[in-house]
Amino acid sequence: MQRNILITGGAGFIGSHVVRRLVHQYPNDQIINIDALTYAGNLMSLQDIQMLPNYTFVKADITDEQFILSIFEKYQITHVVHLAAESHVDRSIHDPLSFVKTNVIGTANLLNAARIVWKDNFGNKKFYHISTDEVFGSLGEQGMFSESTPYNPHSPYSASKASSDHLVRAYFDTYGLPVVISNCSNNYGSHQFPEKLIPLVVNNIVTRKNIPIYGAGNNVRDWLWVEDHARAIDLILSEGKLGETYCIGGNNEWKNIDLVKLICTLTDELLGRENGDSISLIQHVTDRLGHDQRYAIDATKLENELAWKPTQDFPQALKETIQWYLNNQDWVNAVTSGEYQKFYSLNYK
Numbered sequence: 388m389q390r391n392i393l394i395t396g397g398a399g400f401i402g403s404h405v406v407r408r409l410v411h412q413y414p415n416d417q418i419i420n421i422d423a424l425t426y427a428g429n430l431m432s433l434q435d436i437q438m439l440p441n442y443t444f445v446k447a448d449i450t451d452e453q454f455i456l457s458i459f460e461k462y463q464i465t466h467v468v469h470l471a472a473e474s475h476v477d478r479s480i481h482d483p484l485s486f487v488k489t490n491v492i493g494t495a496n497l498l499n500a501a502r503i504v505w506k507d508n509f510g511n512k513k514f515y516h517i518s519t520d521e522v523f524g525s526l527g528e529q530g531m532f533s534e535s536t537p538y539n540p541h542s543p544y545s546a547s548k549a550s551s552d553h554l555v556r557a558y559f560d561t562y563g564l565p566v567v568i569s570n571c572s573n574n575y576g577s578h579q580f581p582e583k584l585i586p587l588v589v590n591n592i593v594t595r596k597n598i599p600i601y602g603a604g605n606n607v608r609d610w611l612w613v614e615d616h617a618r619a620i621d622l623i624l625s626e627g628k629l630g631e632t633y634c635i636g637g638n639n640e641w642k643n644i645d646l647v648k649l650i651c652t653l654t655d656e657l658l659g660r661e662n663g664d665s666i667s668l669i670q671h672v673t674d675r676l677g678h679d680q681r682y683a684i685d686a687t688k689l690e691n692e693l694a695w696k697p698t699q700d701f702p703q704a705l706k707e708t709i710q711w712y713l714n715n716q717d718w719v720n721a722v723t724s725g726e727y728q729k730f731y732s733l734n735y736k
């Protein structure tokens with residue numbers, strides 16, 4: 388059966404990797420990418436696939452009720468991979484309501500369009516919601532998040548994502564809408580907007596700006612290569628059980644300060660600068676409000692049920708990621724002009 392797969396937020400970081408993967412893997416499926424092209428959405432990231440016959444882009448806002456309904460009808464959507472979101476924690480602290488609008492109302496609107504257009508004919512349909520490990524809150528020194536961890540979000544971003552997860556489950560329980568959810572840890576790789584830690588640090592090293600570390604830099608994140616996430620999404624879209632949640636992680640925990648020092652060393656090496664040159668740019672700044680201490684994912688369920696595992700050797704994949712940013716300065720310059728400068732001065736005053 389041909390799938391008509393609606394991907395939301397496909398011009399963003401993870402979305403662009405998912406779109407590219409599915410377009411190449413499934414030439415007999417149609418991939419319809421809708422994206423509002425906010426500051427975080429960039430069609431430059433998809434230039435290599437834009438002419439392929441099984442790919443369509445439509446500029447659309449997921450909160451637009453009538454337009455979203457018309458897209459479901461026009462393209463006879465059978466599957467949804469929902470990635471569109473406001474995704475940056477710091478921005479959610481400055482402007483929480485836009486997170487509620489996109490992440491909560493936008494998700495409700497998509498669920499509702501699926502319910503209306505698919506009616507009672509849910510066979511062979513799937514609504515796949517992409518979520519985050521941040522909905523589970525913060526860990527201490529020990530333990531890991533899994534599918535049974537209770538929700539305890541702290542930032543407006545994570546609270547809005549938690550709300551959207553609850554809505555997805557409510558549509559399963561109430562209407563039987565065929566849904567599946569995954570909650571993933573921090574991704575790294577090419578095409579990530581340089582407001583997020585790794586590309587921000589690389590960009591600041593290139594431009595010799597201070598590298599802002601929140602607080603002491605002892606917070607821990609579990610880093611996963613974005614292509615490994617895209618592969619997990621592909622698997623869960625095809626084989627994930629309806630009504631289930633899958634946790635996805637890299638089994639790759641790093642303290643921010645150690646990670647930033649490693650990025651400094653690798654970037655200096657790639658730029659031919661003296662070892663230690665960039666470490667002097669590190670500046671400890673006021674901590675993020677409500678900063679979660681540690682995230683770590685136990686991905687055993689995904690490994691056991693769908694035979695997924697992360698593939699990358701971290702220092703090597705990180706080095707390749709840094710090289711991508713160094714080789715693609717046009718992409719970086721395009722996204723760091725204008726609006727980015729305003730956000731940067733607001734966030735790092």
Ligand code: NAD
Pocket residue numbers: 395396397398399400401402421422423424425426427428429447448449450469470471472473474475489493517518519520548570571572573574575580
């Ligand atoms: P991103 O900010 O890079 O991309 C988000 C995309 O959504 C952009 O292309 C943007 O234009 C689009 N968008 C925003 N508002 C929209 C709207 N109202 N209508 C239509 N499109 C809109 O985000 P990302 O890092 O690629 O994250 C994608 C998804 O994965 C999000 O749902 C996020 O919560 C989740 N996630 C991200 C990570 C991570 O480490 N980046 C980890 C786990 C889960």
Ligand code: DAU
Pocket residue numbers: 474475476477518519520521571572573574582583584585587599600601602604606607608643675682
């Ligand atoms: O865990 C998954 C989440 O990972 C996703 O849901 C989010 O969309 C994604 O943005 C990411 O959230 P984080 O807040 O963990 O990522 P960020 O890159 O913003 O920050 C990583 C860590 O680095 C975090 O502890 C805060 C710290 N940091 C970040 C920035 C931008 C700094 O110390 N300085 C900075 O300037």
